Amino acid sequence: MLPTGLAGLEAQLWVFLVAMIRPGAAFLAAPVFGAQNIPVQVRLIISLAVGIPAIQQVPFDLPAAGLVTVMGFMLVAGEIIAGLAIGFAVQLGYASAMMAGEVIGNAMGIGFANMVDPQSGASSTALGQFLSILGTFLFLAMNGHLMLATIIVDSYHSLPPGQAWLGQGQMRDVVMFGGDMIAAGMAIALPVGFALILVQVVMAMLARSAPAMNLFSVGMPATILAGVVLLAIAAPAIGDGIATSIERGLDLARSLASAKGG
Template structure:
């Protein structure tokens, strides 16, 4: 519980610091919150606004000898690991959109068009950037940011500070979910990617039947045009696939705070 009075001011500040660790770590690893263009001050304010009410709902006392002890370091490490696991679970679901964009962009021949991803700061294809922005819109439209905050608040009941450690089963769930999201990204890109492969096969057949034709001047525009048309046709299916992947990431985060440690 929160200490009161002038005497407990230092202890209260330490409680505030501990309360910010788990939400801060989750927001650092989660999509949207963890974007590089989000100021660090905004993350700190949101972490404090989420952490103080959350830690107030469970019995909590600082280590008797302070934070700079073995018990204190264990407490901080558990908070960091739990927060990162919750945010990373949602990030894995969000990453399916980026992977689908990379696959489709390379199939369209746009792999050379690189842009800086505002989420991670790394370079990605233009189409991967487009699907990443689409995933951000869908994440916010389905109230994924509010669902993540709710998961963080609920985690304090099942994993109170000082006892917040991921079990072997929970870590295995995260690893297996990463493989599932790899398959989900491929499934999202499959309709457009497979059709583009057929277009490239047709262009190869034309190049064999008409060797005098300049394949590079015809094949690249035809592939890009076919890709744009296919993206417009498959947009509902792509949006549904991205939404499903994000929802599965949120479901995994909820299961992490309710599952028993292994």
């Protein structure tokens, strides 16, 4: 429990520090919160705002010898692992949008058009960036940020500080879910990607039948135009696929927070 009065000020500050670890680790790995354009100060304030009410729900006392001990390091390590696992599960669901954009962009022939992803700071294709922004809007529209905060708060009941260790089955669930999200990204990109491959096959047949035709001056604009039209047609299905992947990521995070899995 939180000590009161100036006599327990130092202990209270240590409790504040412990309360920030799990939410901070989760927000660092999660989408939106973990973006590089989010100031560290804002992330710390949000972590403190979520962590203080959460840690008050469970009995908690600092190690008698302090945090700079073996028991203290074990407590901090458990909090970091639990937070990273919860945030990373949501990030995996969100990453299917980026992968779908990479696949479609390469099929359209615009894989060389790169932009800086504000979420990670890495370079990604323009279409991947577009679907990443779409995924961000869907994540916020379904109140995913509020669900994530709720999952973190609820995790203190089943994974109290000092006992926040994930089992082998839970870690396996995270790894297997990563494979599922690779398949989900391919499935989201499949309708547009497969149609673009057919367009490229037709362009190859035309180039074979008319060798004098400049394939680069005709084929690439035709492929890009077909890709834009197909994206407009498949936009509802793509949005549903991305939303489903994000929901699955939140479900996995909820399962990890409740100490269920495997």
